[in-house]
Each structure stands twice: as C-alpha cells, then as structure tokens.
Amino acid sequence: MTPVRRSHLHSAAFLLLCAALTAPAVFAQDFGQPGQYSLETYKPKKPSSPYGWKVDVTYPTGDSGSFPLIFMFNGMECQASWYKDIVDHVASWGYVIVQYTMGPSYPFKFGEVKEVEYLTPLLRWLEKDAPVQEPKLAGKIDFSRKAVMGHSRGGKLASLHYANSTNNFTTAVLFDPVDCSREAQGDTHPSAIAALAGVNAACDVIHPAPHGTSTLSAAIIGAGITSGGCNPVENNADAFFGTLSTESLYIKVKEAGHMTFAQPPTWSWFYSIYNNMCGSCSCSNITSQEVISEARTMAVAWLESKLRPSQDTTAHLARYKEHLMTLTVKGVETVHWPFEGVSAGSLLGTDVEVSAGAAAAV
Template sequence: MASLEAQPVAATTNVFQPGGVECKKFKVDSSPPKPLLIFTPIVAGEYPVILFCHGFALPRSFYSDLLHHIASHGYIVVAPQFCVIYEWMPMLPYCEIKCAGQVADWIAEKLQSLLPENVIANVGKFVMAGHSRGGKTAFAVALGYAKTKLSISALVGVDPVAGANKYCRTSPWILNGKPGSFKLSMPVAIIGTGLGPEKADYCCSKPCAPEGVNHKNFFLDSNPPCAYFVAKEYGHMDMLNDNLEGVLGDVANCLCKNGTGHKDCMRRTVGGLIVAFLRAHLDLHTHDLDAIVANPSLAPATLDPAKYIKAP
C-alpha cells in the first residue's frame, strides 16, 4: 500500500463552505419502503446520489444542516427514517440493512420522477453513507448483506460503530480485525471523532463510539483506496444540528461526550471531507482531497490523522 505523502499545496479548497448550488428539501412518506427526506439541487444538471443512513434511533431531520451542506455542492441526498426499536432487539440491524437496500432500489426506480425539472439523478454515481450505526449499515450493504439493483460507487462512514462494545456485538458482525479484510470494490472514506470513545460527563455514561468497534476498526478492515480523518476535538454527535427537538434531542445532546468547539465547525468539516472525497473518486477532481491531506489545517476542525491510502 502506498500512502499519499504530504506535499505543499498552494491553493485552498472551498468544500468547507456552503456550495454554490441552490437546493431544496422535501419529504416523501407515502410510497417508499421507509419515509424519506430528500435534499436536491434545483439548478438544472446531473448529480450523483447519496443514500445517508442515520444513527441509532436518531431522526433523519437531525442531520439537515450537514446534508444541506453536501447537497449545495452538487449532490442529491436521500435520508431514510428507519424503525426506532431498542438496540438489544436482534432483528433491528438486519431490518435496517434490508431497508437500506430497498431504499436503494427505490432510488433506482422512483427518485427521478420526484425531482425538479431538468435535475437528473445520476444513479451511475451512487454513494452509500451513514453515521454511527448507520455507518455500519452502509458498510453492510456494501459488503453484500442487502441486495440492491444499484452498483455502489463510493462508501462513507461518519464515526461508524459496529456495536455497543467488542463483547456486545450487533448482528451481522462485519468487523474482522485484519488489515484490508473487507475487500471492498469501491473507495472508502472514514471520518472519526476523537471524543467518541470517551464517556460523557455524567454518572453511568458509556462511550458512544467505544474502542474496539469504532472508526479505527473500520479503517483497519478497509482496503485501499481509503481516506481516513479524525476530528480530534469533537464528539460522536457533534455533526448534528444545533437545535435538536424533543426527548430524542435532549438525549442526543447529553448522551455522548461533546467537544467544546461550535458544532458548525464539525458539520462543515464532515461535509467538506465528504465532498472532497467524492469529487476525487466520482469526478476525478483530486485537488481538494490532495490539499486537505497535505494541509489538514484547511479544515475548520483539527484533523489528526488526515491521510489517504492509494490503491496498489
């Protein structure tokens, strides 16, 4: 494996700022396999499609600011709402993975008819992505645990988590603990958090992204090409919206160890890294990814590590 060496890059990158493509969001709750929240450009053009899977028991709306940032750079983002069932129920992970595959098939067959005039969904550039357990769901679909008509062009895990801890595994168990053992056919980006493995500041708390089942392990098992970034000073929920409504919002705000920086910095960092990675692999425009690897201080959040492993 050859690691991309850090070289001086003179120009900066715009991926950490909102993009210049005007977007809208809308809900589709009637006919798909799961209720959907869709972010789409309204400017005529052809755009890649991202299926984004939310974390355990989190409403899809909690990711609105992050997903709008990504869409504003020229992507259609489809965010399904999976079942909210307690984690220990053994059928849930399989249910989410199966449903993600069904949503992918719906994207292939029905998405285009709902988009604005002259906006074309390029399903030939289809991306699976997800946060926390949704990151595991995205990886599981890519690994073939759900069948879909679409070929996956790229895979993104945002602080992915494979279970409550390495001793309490949710099925299917996808981690192998061996370098490159996933043997995925598509490029992978993993964005982790430095505070995810730490407990929140209250009694009896547990880490939201425990050691042994978090981004480090997903990166270990991933094969090149693979990008790996860790937002050192931020926590597992810091890429969500500022104002989270309801009981689930209260839980999300206190359940995990949070960073002291503004969440907008984390959202722009995560969104920008995803855009840079997808530009490199879907459009072969590598400048942004090269620039960030060479100079991680371009990102609003501190990135350590920030690396990209090329294919052999």
C-alpha cells in the first residue's frame, strides 16, 4: 500500500472513529427532549362523554395526519392534571393521549371489574362523537395503533386492558404499578398480575406468578421506597416485572417514593398527605421533577420502539441506554434492558467499540 493511500485511509478511519464516539454523547437524551409537535387539549363537558366522567384529550396540532392512541390511567384518587408533564412530553412526539377522571367513590364501590368496561364506550365516543364535537380531532387518531400507560392503580388498569385482547393494545408503560392492596380485595378487584399471566383471579387469592409466565412485554419504572399501604412489596413494580416476559424494560429509582411520579400543577393538601403516607426521602439524590423526566423519557423510548420501529429508533435507543448509565449516581438502576444488540456506545445497532477497533486496524 502506498504511503499516500495509507494516509488517506487513516484519516478516513480517524473521522469515522470520531463520529462514532461523539454522536451518541451529543444525542444522549434524545427521547428526553420535547418532540416536534405543538399540542392542544380538548376537555368536553360531562354530558359529552360516556358516564359523565371528565375526559382530557391531548393531541398534536396542525394537519400532520393521524397519530397512535394512548390511554393514560390515573392513580387512586389522583387527577389527570397531576400527569401533565408526562402526557405533554409523550404527546409532543406524535401521540394522542386520552385521560379520564372519575368520581372519588367509584374505585371503592365498583372496583376495576366495572371500570374496565368504560373503555369500549369511550373508544366509540372517540371514533364517532368526539370529532363532531371537536372538529380538530377529525382524522387525528390512528385506531390501529393503541397502547396504555398508567401510574399506581392506573398501572393495574393499564395492565388489565393490555392483557385483555378485546381492544388490541400493542403494549403498556407502567409507572410504579400496584396490583392488589388492603383496600382492593375481593371479586370486584381482579389481579392484573394474574391477568398478564393469562389467569383469572381475584385479589384475595392471587400469589405473584414467577418470572416469564407472560408472553406480554412492557416498560416499567418503579420506586425503590415501598409502603405497605401504597406499593406493597408483593404487588408492586417488582411483582409486575416478575410476571411479564423477559422482553420487558425495567428501571428502578432507588430513592423515589410512590407518589414521586405525579405532581399537581398547584399545591394540593391531598397530594401532600398522600406523598407523605406513601414514603418519600428528603435526602434523595434525585428530585421529583427528575423522576418524572425519566418516566416520560422511558415512555417515549418504549412507545417509539413498539409503535414506530426503525433504524433511527434503534440509534436513539442506544443513546438512551448511554443516558441511563450516567444516572447510576442518582440511584437509577437499569434492572433489565431487553433490546438485544442495542447497548450504550452503539450507533444504528453497531457497537462503537467494534467500529473503533476496526478503524484503528485500517
């Protein structure tokens, strides 16, 4: 090989190596950045939606075609507005997100067995009546691509819907989900952990199934601080992960409490009491806003991987994994990473260390 040709090859290899090493770092938090879409929220009056419950529909503005549909379920007695940071961030990436807020006594009186029946008429309303009431919604929703998200009891509801094939949800994102608790026992409270494993069981008889019994995968972010009244050990995020398939993503925030994943827009005495009851750590290395930021980033990463898989998504996942590795000092542990061949320092699914080695050998 001539010296001139060798010099050119070395220069090209050096540039390739620099690009491989620097690109992931520049875009390490891609999924954590707001998406390209501006948003609007439609809040119909009570008589406009099934059961008269308050419904919020957050959607991208403009004439950009239809978007996947995501149902976001609140925690026990929590308000839809408490999840605004998560909802707005995910919706800005090109998703229509629907939330509802029911009366405070409903969960205790009827349980999840009745509440899951609400979704079918709500879907019909979204398809037929909502676009008439709010013309900006016409053509916005791609009903062939649907997923569920939820926090606490909302994570249980999301899992019950995901396990039930009636409405054909593609996947689920769970924020510190809770299955059974002291307040949720009996036939009106079916076990979501059992449902994910294909078993129909009430909360008073179910024992968490062993890992790998479900064929369904989900993304989970869980709190490291547990409370028997809020996220009991045998029915918390660990238990959900133990039942879901090994294709699931699981992140744990060791110093986060159960209510850290929600934040009211203004001070709320109810939230303050709930937060204290469910456990919190004033000496935590990570703030509530940081926890919420990681929750919404995980949601985008997972939904993009399932609803918009592409080479670009793979590259973003590699950068996301690199970002997660920087969070160990904050007590954020990546318990399980399911994306085979996608690791920190990889670009478009190709390991950077391999590319660097190959470049150096030229």
